[in-house]
Amino acid sequence: MELLLRDGTPKAEAGLFGYNLVDQIDAAKIRQAARRTREAGVWNVPTDSLIHHVLLPEPSAAEMERREEMRYVPRAMLAQWKQARAGLQSQPDYDPARARRFAWIRGKLIKALQDEGAGLLLGSDAPQWFNVPGFSLHRELDYLVGAGLTPFEALATGTRNVSRFLGSPDEFGMVRAGSRADLILLEANPLADIRNVRRSAGVFLGGRWLPQSRIAAGLAAIADRYKQ
Secondary structure, rough: OOOHHHOOOOOOOOOHHHHHHHHHOHHHHHHHHHHHHHHOOOOOOOHHHHHHOOOOOOHHHHHHHHHHHHOOHHHHHHHHHHHHHHHOOOOOOOOOHHHHHHHHHHHHHHHHHHHOOOOEEEOOOOOOEOOOOHHHHHHHHHHHHHOOOOOOHHHHHHOHHHHOOOOOOOOOOOOOOOOOOOOOEEEEOOOOOHHHHHEEEEEEEEEEEHHHHHHHHHHHHHHHHHHO
């Protein structure tokens, strides 16, 4: 956000992810900031799900608490998330309209980074703020597509781009002969709808096939552990 400040803006406390600067942002600088990021060789993990879950007024905490994945979270941790979100959104300087504009600016920045060829990587900083490991990556993909990436570009942030970032482009990240065969088999095409990444038939990992039934059984055991 600091890169996008209007010329002549005095220095100020940036706040969470630069939220305090939103009223001083010059959106015309987004393209230049993305280009400079690419030229500097800096990779980026947007973790946009955090912004949507903690800063935006919708979905509400009650709605997120009802999500399927919250069954796999300790009750004490979920309570902490709700308390932290409520505390932030009850601050005198919190404004839902400003929060929505902040999310809009971030979306434009994410799209510009993609268009300018700056490296994007998939991540959600889980577990925190209603981000449950695994499930949060599905939601992060939703937000990347919502920012304007194609489903293919969004999927690349968690596959091909990762291998490039780690300097191992020939070892994993793409489905081809000679690459590591860690694969997710889906029941529907994620290029048609990114939400189809949730429709898993199973996972091939480390030479073992794990059908969805086995994965579901493991999740059920976790849910049982965290029942009230």
